[in-house]
Amino acid sequence: MLDRYGIVAIFALLAVIFPAVPLLLSWVIRPKKPNQSKRATYECGLEFEDFPEEAQNVWVQFRVQYYLFALIFVVFDVEVVYLYPWAVAYSALGLFALVEMIVFLGILLLALAYAWRNGLLEWT
Amino acid sequence: MDILNKLFTNIYDAINAFLNGLIGGFGLTADAVSAIVAAVMGLLVGTAVLLFGVGVVLTLIWLERKVAARVQDRVGPNRVGPFGLIQPVADTVKMFIKEDIVPTNADGLVHLLAPVIALAPAVLAFVVVPFGQGMAPADLNIGVLWIISVSSIGTIGLFMAGYGSNNKFALLGGMRAVAQAISYEVPQVLTIVPIILLAGSMSLVTIVQKQSAIWYVFLPVGLIAFVVYYISALAEVNRTPFDLPEGESEIVAGHHTEYSGMKFGLFYLAEYFNFFIVCTVATTLFLGGWQGPFLPSWLWFILKTYGLIILGMWIRMTIPRFRVDQLMKFAWQVLVPISLVNIILTALLLVFFKTG
Amino acid sequence: MLTSQFLTYVAFFVLAAITLIGGFMAVTLRNIFRAALGLVLSFMGVAGIYFLLEAEFVAIVQIIIYIGAIAVLILFAIMLTRGLMSSATTSLNGQWMGAAFIGVLMFAILFFVVITTQWPLAAAQTVGDLIPKLGAELVTTYLLPFEAVSLLLLAALVGAIVIARE
Numbered sequence: 001m002l003d004r005y006g007i008v009a010i011f012a013l014l015a016v017i018f019p020a021v022p023l024l025l026s027w028v029i030r031p032k033k034p035n036q037s038k039r040a041t042y043e044c045g046l047e048f049e050d051f052p053e054e055a056q057n058v059w060v061q062f063r064v065q066y067y068l069f070a071l072i073f074v075v076f077d078v079e080v081v082y083l084y085p086w087a088v089a090y091s092a093l094g095l096f097a098l099v100e101m102i103v104f105l106g107i108l109l110l111a112l113a114y115a116w117r118n119g120l121l122e123w124t
Numbered sequence: 125m126d127i128l129n130k131l132f133t134n135i136y137d138a139i140n141a142f143l144n145g146l147i148g149g150f151g152l153t154a155d156a157v158s159a160i161v162a163a164v165m166g167l168l169v170g171t172a173v174l175l176f177g178v179g180v181v182l183t184l185i186w187l188e189r190k191v192a193a194r195v196q197d198r199v200g201p202n203r204v205g206p207f208g209l210i211q212p213v214a215d216t217v218k219m220f221i222k223e224d225i226v227p228t229n230a231d232g233l234v235h236l237l238a239p240v241i242a243l244a245p246a247v248l249a250f251v252v253v254p255f256g257q258g259m260a261p262a263d264l265n266i267g268v269l270w271i272i273s274v275s276s277i278g279t280i281g282l283f284m285a286g287y288g289s290n291n292k293f294a295l296l297g298g299m300r301a302v303a304q305a306i307s308y309e310v311p312q313v314l315t316i317v318p319i320i321l322l323a324g325s326m327s328l329v330t331i332v333q334k335q336s337a338i339w340y341v342f343l344p345v346g347l348i349a350f351v352v353y354y355i356s357a358l359a360e361v362n363r364t365p366f367d368l369p370e371g372e373s374e375i376v377a378g379h380h381t382e383y384s385g386m387k388f389g390l391f392y393l394a395e396y397f398n399f400f401i402v403c404t405v406a407t408t409l410f411l412g413g414w415q416g417p418f419l420p421s422w423l424w425f426i427l428k429t430y431g432l433i434i435l436g437m438w439i440r441m442t443i444p445r446f447r448v449d450q451l452m453k454f455a456w457q458v459l460v461p462i463s464l465v466n467i468i469l470t471a472l473l474l475v476f477f478k479t480g
Numbered sequence: 481m482l483t484s485q486f487l488t489y490v491a492f493f494v495l496a497a498i499t500l501i502g503g504f505m506a507v508t509l510r511n512i513f514r515a516a517l518g519l520v521l522s523f524m525g526v527a528g529i530y531f532l533l534e535a536e537f538v539a540i541v542q543i544i545i546y547i548g549a550i551a552v553l554i555l556f557a558i559m560l561t562r563g564l565m566s567s568a569t570t571s572l573n574g575q576w577m578g579a580a581f582i583g584v585l586m587f588a589i590l591f592f593v594v595i596t597t598q599w600p601l602a603a604a605q606t607v608g609d610l611i612p613k614l615g616a617e618l619v620t621t622y623l624l625p626f627e628a629v630s631l632l633l634l635a636a637l638v639g640a641i642v643i644a645r646e
Contacts, residue, residue: 005531007262009491010166011251015244018174019390023240026220026386039228041291041382062559066303068644069452070556073306074549075637076460079630080313081541082618083467084269087320089615090471097619098471100627105464107630111637112460120641121456123449159483234514265609269540276548280520283555287513299559306552326611 065123072115079108129420133258140165169261173250181396182212188437195441219389227290227382234288239383239390242281246397248274253404254329256414256422267328268316271405272309275360275398279305282379285391289382297378300448301362307452308359308366311459315352318345318470319409328405332413339412345470350410352463354432357402359455361395364440366451403432491532499525512558520551537611 082104090097115121127134143161152160186201186209193200201208226235252267254260264270279302286298319340323331340346359366380391407413407428414421416428446454502525505518523546530539618626 004262004264006162006487007166007169008248008251008264008531010163011170011248011261014167014170014174015247016240018247019240019243022220022386022389023236026222026224026389030221030385031223033223034225036228038225041227041229062299062556064560064644066299067553067556067560068641069303069307070549070553071640071644072456072637073310074545074553075633076310077313077549078545078633080310080317081269081544082626082629083314083317084320084326085537085611085615085618087317087615088324088326089612089619090321091324091474092612093616093619095475098475100619100623101471102468103627104630105468107627107634109461109464111634112456112464114634114638115641116457118641121453123452153483155483159487231511231514234517264536265611266536266540269537269544273540273543273548276544277524279552280517280547280555283552284517287559295559299556302552302556306549309548324612 068120072120075111076108079104129257131420132256132422136165136169139168173255173261174247176255177247177250177397177400178393180400181393182216184396184400184433185212185215187434191434191437192441195438216389219386219392222385224385224387225382229290230382231288231290234284235382236288236387238281238284238288239387239394240281241284242278243390243394243397245274245277245281246394246401249397249401252328253401254332254408254413254425255404256420256425259414259422260329263327263329265325265327268320268326268331268405268409271401272313272316275401276309278394278398281394285379285383289379291382293381294379297381301379304362304366304451305360307455308356308459311352311455311463312356312360314460314463314467315349315356316409317463317467318349321467321470321474322346328408328413332408332415335412335415339410339415341410341412345466345473346410348462348466350406352459352466353410354406354435356455356459357406358436358439359451361398361402363399363436365443365445367445399433399436400429403429403436406432488532492529495525495528495532497525498522499529512561513555516551516554516558519554520547523547523551537614 083101086097086101112121140161143164144157147160148157189208189211190200192198201211204210204214226232249271251262252260252264252270254263282298282301282305286295286301289295319331320326322340322343322345323334325331325334341350380388383391404425407425411428411432413428414425416424419427499522502518502520502522506515506522507518509515509518523542527539527542527547530536530542
């Protein structure tokens with residue numbers, strides 16, 4: 001295992017070191033003079049502190065559509081990972097592999113059609 | 125010609141032999157020597173690839189501005205160095221010496237880690253990229269899926285940036301970026317399946333070798349797959365016309381509104397790394413990777429990748445931004461059905477040609 | 481001890497530590513967003529352990545599905561709940577005694593199973609590329625479960641949509 005994935009482990013190590021080095025270096029050389037208005041939350045053209053208390057809550061109520069798209073995405077993602085080993089093995093398999101995959105993809109298309117007909121694929 | 129072609133593999137072999145001789149002299153067991161040499165070589169390869177990546181990003185920053193200037197009939201950067209070539213270096217220095225501002229109400233730790241999580245997947249993706257003949261850091265049998273899986277980690281970084289900044293523009297931008305990334309990941313993943321069917325392997329090295337006769341982009345199914353891949357890749361890396369997550373006329377700068385200094389620099393670097401990686405993947409899967417006559421393999425690879433990058437920049441400068449409803453509709457109602465049909469078509473054609 | 485074997489042990493303990501720390505964060509942190517990030521860390525550790533067990537495909541699926549999709553779904557769900565920033569909810573409720581009892585019981589059962597099973601060590605020596613075999617098995621031996629999965633996912637999608645629209 002290590003002969004093939006040793007280098008992957010080294011890259012994983014580098015993936016942590018590589019962003020850390022410039023962060024540390026800039027931490028050493030950059031100026032550090034924070035003040036209240038610099039550290040205020042960014043707002044277009046207005047001072048954030050001038051906002052009434054209830055408007056200072058930046059939390060936005062998101063529409064449920066984000067969640068629905070994520071749900072459709074999970075379903076498709078799970079189905080897609082089944083396609084990959086099938087695709088690798090396909091040339092060695094017979095006609096039955098094709099038929100089975102058409103059934104599989106047909107059901108996937110059915111799911112897509114259902115979501116489409118219910119207007120879920122549209123961002124309104 | 126052959127010397128140039130094997131330039132980097134020869135350097136690798138020479139250093140490897142040198143290290144074997146050096147560490148072998150300490151009287152350790154053969155097993156330990158090979159492990160240490162492998163670790164040192166891995167670190168060297170990783171560092172070399174990352175330095176190359178940083179170099180590529182520096183050229184891309186310059187190239188992007190020059191292409192933009194050309195399209196808009198301007199001159200572009202021309203003050204720092206000849207043709208403004210030193211401009212990216214000046215930009216980098218600026219990133220280093222700018223103050224790091226964290227909003228008072230932000231979640232400091234999440235704010236700090238977000239750019240790291242955004243950049244780390246890009247570094248990991250380099251592991252399987254075959255930069256030339258015999259020049260892939262690792263030839264994994266799950267190569268294509270490796271790149272897809274590590275780049276899906278990047279969405280967590282976007283979430284962290286949106287949440288950690290405690291700013292409504294950052295939050296909106298982060299949410300939009302994630303919604304867009306997951307919507308375009310589906311066609312991107314589906315459209316690679318025909319290539320796997322043709323090559324019968326997920327290893328990027330094998331896929332390139334199978335294209336020695338004909339690049340997959342010249343097959344009808346390959347061409348469809350390539351177009352779908354390139355469009356969804358541009359959307360995946362949030363480039364114009366798919367730059368809604370950071371549409372400056374609506375939500376300031378999206379998820380990096382509250383980022384400054386080197387933290388912003390890391391996001392910037394990650395964006396260009398990702399752009400470079402999707403172009404190298406497109407080159408590998410559809411344009412025959414390092415294959416090509418006369419020139420050394422690695423030069424072919426670089427030329428093809430830069431061709432795709434310049435195409436992306438050209439598109440960015442030409443096409444206006446999508447609306448969010450158009451964006452989602454395009455992914456789910458156009459690209460996904462096309463790539464599903466393309467998979468079935470490829471499978472049918474393969475059966476037809478095998479028996480007929 | 482062989483060097484590669486030693487390194488494998490080191491890798492295992494590092495990955496196990498990552499998994500456990502992530503899991504501990506997910507359970508104990510007051511901030512629900514940070515708790516979700518702990519869960520992601522735990523998923524990563526598990527993916528690493530799959531790699532170590534030479535189950536590359538499972539490891540990749542773990543990353544794509546759990547980190548790339550399930551974690552995103554969880555984070556979207558968190559984002560949809562209002563007023564997350566201010567709330568420091570308690571992680572214990574009235575059922576913690578029962579939950580702790582069942583947790584300990586589960587651990588005891590698993591521990592018992594692990595130490596009493598005769599693990600077929602020789603069979604674990606795998607060779608070559610297993611992905612074509614996996615693909616072939618999916619459409620031959622495991623055909624029925626394979627097609628059932630797609631129906632199950634279709635049902636899950638329809639059900640989720642119906643519930644979410646209410």
